[in-house]
Amino acid sequence: MAISLDELKHVAELARLNLSNQELNAMQSDLNRVLESFRQLHELRLSGVELTSHSVDSTSVWGEDEPADGLSRSDALEAAPSAEAGLFLVPTIFE
């Protein structure tokens, strides 16, 4: 179950990573080592084990629907690379 170069390029595109050929090659062998580890895990007999998606054994943790103070706008925008007119500036999008 090795990852092909095409699959890798697709995943890189989804992650918006621009990888050179050299980086792609390195990434491919890294990922294939990860996949190999999972293949080994697959060999374990787990038929009696319940599926787990959460590491903490708690359920139904609720918050109450009461407003609380968040960040002031200036604090919120302070961390942004650039801001204008109270908005976070982002790469230009035209729909």
Place this chain on the structure above:
Amino acid sequence: MQAASYVLSVGMEVHAELLTKTKMFCRCPNEFGGEPNTRVCPVCLGLPGSLPVINRPAVEHVLRTALALNCRIAMRSVFHRKNYFYPDLPKAYQISQYGETNPLGHSGYMDFFTEDGGERRVRIRRVHLEEDTGKLMHLPGRKSGVDFNRAGVPLMEIVTDYPPDIHSPQEALDYSYQLRLLLIYLGACDGKMEEGSLRCEPNVSIAPEGHQELGTKTELKNLSSFRAVQSGIRHEAERMRHALERGDTLKQETRGWDEENEKSYVMRVKEFEDDYRYFPDPDLPPMVFSEEYIEGLRAALPELPTAKRKRFMEDLGLSDYDARLLLAGPAWARFFEEAVAQGGDPKQVCNWMNGDFSHLLNEAGRTAEASKVTPAHIADLTGLIASGKISGRIGKEVFEHVFQTGRMPSDVVKEEGKEQITDAGSIREVVSEVLSQNPEAVGKYREGKKGVHGFLVGQVMRKTEGMANPEMVNRLVTEELER
């Protein structure tokens, strides 16, 4: 030559912002409008180290909606991360719910009345809970900025089943209308399409008649009214038909609707589902519900619009049209039911509400709750007319007075001397007086010109300032003339 005929299929995705005080996973206020980025915190901005906490009333809204839509409830349900990059999505993933049986509700249906009075059933595939995104704004100088006030607002998604049950723009409209009404009656959503708190996104495809497989579908966005839902689908089906007849291949894409120019435009070519790389959100523990809790929610559901409409028609004898008007909002329907409970005749109450009352409210730009008229006023008024105390015409005058002042119709009638004259003796007196003052008209009548009868009745009504019972005047004028 006859053009090939195509079958239209429409799946509906409806997004509804939920009526909670705070956002889905943080306690920033959930409101519309306001200055940008004034309702934000580390959670809804996706800052590192912040942890989301589930808003319980939001979950309850979705469960109640799912129950109202006859869904099966996931007794254990988890949130997933839907991964994609877009500037309005601060975490680079949207918290949503994936899977067939994991969404809070699945495998349901909605029965409803169509515009022409028919009954329809549309199957519901799933009802799930997610969070809204921020809002992209365009700034001068080809720049884009984001307002995150809306980011993290609880959003319910309701998706119809596949293959679609809807096959015309009108059916899509009827479905959307009924679903909106249902959400408003449940108090889950305010249903304001123009503000985007309710967003109908149809996916549209056409296939040659007789084909088993559906055609390539496009998803329509930016439909901000029922009219837009209808015309957007109609135009999209036409666009597809022309393309196919030219021999073009259709692409699976998302198209925006430009209401002003009645045209759709490509927004983006859709990513395939696998590309979202959904996985359970490790920050959010699973939600687990007890049978008892769910049954409690079911038992507490209010009477739903379809059932109410049926009852208004079958038990109260209203027409389909009248029932539909009364159901237009929960407050309006409640007003009607209270007036009937206080003794008003259902048909009469309905006529006053959908007639003069609606008219005066529209003129004043007011809602029923904000007006001075209460259900007791309407019940009182219909009682006065039913008992013959006042005529329908005087009723209109009295009602206008009531609308302005908030006084009880009975009091207005008493104090303003609006009571109808039903005493035959005093009406006959006025009739004789009128006849003796109009010998010419009486002569014409006796020569066979029966038309002057109406003129004489009018004279009597005028003399009594409209207070005389019209039927009695009619009868007595005839009697006196034939004497």
